[in-house]
Amino acid sequence: MIVAENVCKSFGKLQVLKDVSLTVKKGEVVVIIGPSGSGKSTFLRCLNYLETIDSGYITVDGHPVGKKKLPDGRLVNDSKKNIYRLRSQIGMVFQRFNLFPHLTALENVIEGPVTVYKIPREEAKERGTELLSKVGLADKADSYPSQLSGGQQQRVAIARALAMQPKAMLFDEPTSALDPELVGEVLAVIKDLAREGMTMVVVTHEMGFAREVADRVVFMDEGRILEEDSPQVIFSNPKHPRTREFLSKIL
Amino acid sequence: MQVGPIDVDFLLTILPILLKKGALLTLELTVEAIIFGTIIGLFIALFKISSIKILNLIGGFYTWVIRGIPLLVQLYILYFGFAYIGIQFSPKTAAVLGLSICGGAYIAEIIRAGIQSIDKGQMEAALSLGMSYTQAMRRVILPQAYRRLLPPMGNEFIALMKDTSLVSIISMTELLRQGIILNSTYFRAMEIYLTVGVIYLFMTTLFIYLINRLEKRLAIYDSN
Numbered sequence: 258m259i260v261a262e263n264v265c266k267s268f269g270k271l272q273v274l275k276d277v278s279l280t281v282k283k284g285e286v287v288v289i290i291g292p293s294g295s296g297k298s299t300f301l302r303c304l305n306y307l308e309t310i311d312s313g314y315i316t317v318d319g320h321p322v323g324k325k326k327l328p329d330g331r332l333v334n335d336s337k338k339n340i341y342r343l344r345s346q347i348g349m350v351f352q353r354f355n356l357f358p359h360l361t362a363l364e365n366v367i368e369g370p371v372t373v374y375k376i377p378r379e380e381a382k383e384r385g386t387e388l389l390s391k392v393g394l395a396d397k398a399d400s401y402p403s404q405l406s407g408g409q410q411q412r413v414a415i416a417r418a419l420a421m422q423p424k425a426m427l428f429d430e431p432t433s434a435l436d437p438e439l440v441g442e443v444l445a446v447i448k449d450l451a452r453e454g455m456t457m458v459v460v461t462h463e464m465g466f467a468r469e470v471a472d473r474v475v476f477m478d479e480g481r482i483l484e485e486d487s488p489q490v491i492f493s494n495p496k497h498p499r500t501r502e503f504l505s506k507i508l
Numbered sequence: 509m510q511v512g513p514i515d516v517d518f519l520l521t522i523l524p525i526l527l528k529k530g531a532l533l534t535l536e537l538t539v540e541a542i543i544f545g546t547i548i549g550l551f552i553a554l555f556k557i558s559s560i561k562i563l564n565l566i567g568g569f570y571t572w573v574i575r576g577i578p579l580l581v582q583l584y585i586l587y588f589g590f591a592y593i594g595i596q597f598s599p600k601t602a603a604v605l606g607l608s609i610c611g612g613a614y615i616a617e618i619i620r621a622g623i624q625s626i627d628k629g630q631m632e633a634a635l636s637l638g639m640s641y642t643q644a645m646r647r648v649i650l651p652q653a654y655r656r657l658l659p660p661m662g663n664e665f666i667a668l669m670k671d672t673s674l675v676s677i678i679s680m681t682e683l684l685r686q687g688i689i690l691n692s693t694y695f696r697a698m699e700i701y702l703t704v705g706v707i708y709l710f711m712t713t714l715f716i717y718l719i720n721r722l723e724k725r726l727a728i729y730d731s732n
Contacts, residue, residue, distance in 0.1 A: 307632055337640065345638025355633035359651050369637035372647050414633075421637055 258283045258425055258456045264303060264313035266296075273299045274310070275480040281425070284454045288467040288488075291477035292503060297460040298352075300477070301427050304458065305347040306340050317343060318424055345373050348418030348426040352433050354410040356402040362389060362413045363398040369421045381420075388416040392446050408439030412446055425456040432463055464508055468492050476500045514699050522690050522700060530686030531707050537603055537682060538669040538711075544608035545668065546661075549615025554645075556620050567616070574613035580674050582606050587678040599680035606675065611668045618660045622653035655726045662719035666712050673708070683707060 259281040266274040273296045281287050289297045302308040304315060306323045314332075315322040322343060325335040356365050366388055367381035376384075389395050392412040402410050411431055418426060428447065432440040444466050451457060451470045461467060467474055467488060474491040476484045476499075484497040492508075495501050509516040555567030574582070587602040597605065626649050634644035676685035687704040691697055 305636060307636065341638045341640055343638075344636055347636075349633075349636035351629060351633060351636075353629055355627070355629035357630065357633070357648055357652075359655075368647065369639070372643050373638040417637070 260316045262314045265311045273480050285472045286451045286457045287473050288471035289460045289475045295477040296480040305344050345421050346424050348423035350428045350431050352430040354414045358402050361399050366417045366420045392416045407435045408442045411443045428459040530683035534672050534683040537672045540604045541607035541668050545611030548612025552616035553619035571613045579610045603675035603680040622657040658723050
């Protein structure tokens, strides 16, 4: 579903991604862990072209991200239209929710389908209401983001991403901005999605969640993937000394 | 009837003339300058934040030149300068053009600041849904910027209204020029210009009131 090969990316002189390669199969849940500044979030943002990459190659469902292959095999920048279509097929959930504050919860959820897919408002509302029920917020449809708790806002944000019927979901530290007692409700929604077979890449510091939900855990440090394995192996018997050091500090 | 230096009967004679043949035109000029100025301002603001270099340059050049030359001089150039090279604008056209071009430069700066004050995550969230840059601007960024823009825009609109008095020098008959015309008949400068001033004050107050009401109506959500 998602294939990244030798992805490199620099911000000015700072190289944040160094030859990162990762394959995510359909229905798989991959959790990326690692210290702050290790390039986890940047890598995630490259997957839906919110960041451009300097070199390497990313495909989602067979389509190169932001690039197009010419008949002679060369890669050129893809049309904007294709980039927009790609993004609509990958849901993204942000650390700071990024709900649209001028719209109600339901309006947030239907904004994508109505604007991008041109789905009639009434039809989108029906489906949007279903999605809000799915994340347990049917009664908050008419509330504005400022009237919701952080956990509720993040659940609306998940519903908003799901409204585009994405093939895969990317979560960028979805619980890092939440009060501890609100983390559980958001993780529960993500776990449900995992059970339903959604393909997901999750950047998180929640190790318990990673252990429970991940099919594979990836450890990143200083722009490199140092280790990837099943959660059992990563959490009980990590091979790389850096992984061991990181986990000993955090667990 | 005489109140201090002011002859009330005389006031009642000139007031209808000032209102009908002056204030109305001032209002009309103001509204037109606001509409065209806002359109110009929006485009220049989008030019200035665009990632396309040439648009940046155009936007920067526009605000630099227009804000750096006094409006009065701009009006002279538009009306007398262009007439000299064979392009004769009517006083009304020159007035609306001059006020809109000038207002546009200031409004552009206000809109640019408003757009840039919106959290970057809003654009990213909109793009991540598959929206185009234009859709994201129209559906997500501008509606939020709009409310933040109102107070500074209100100030600019009031400034524009007062600036309309400058077009009296290109023989556009608005409120001030109507006063000048009356004075050349009656030679009663204090009563006439004081009345003109009070009418301006009344109109700017009305504007402030309308903008405040709009602000309250838009305050239904708290922006984060």
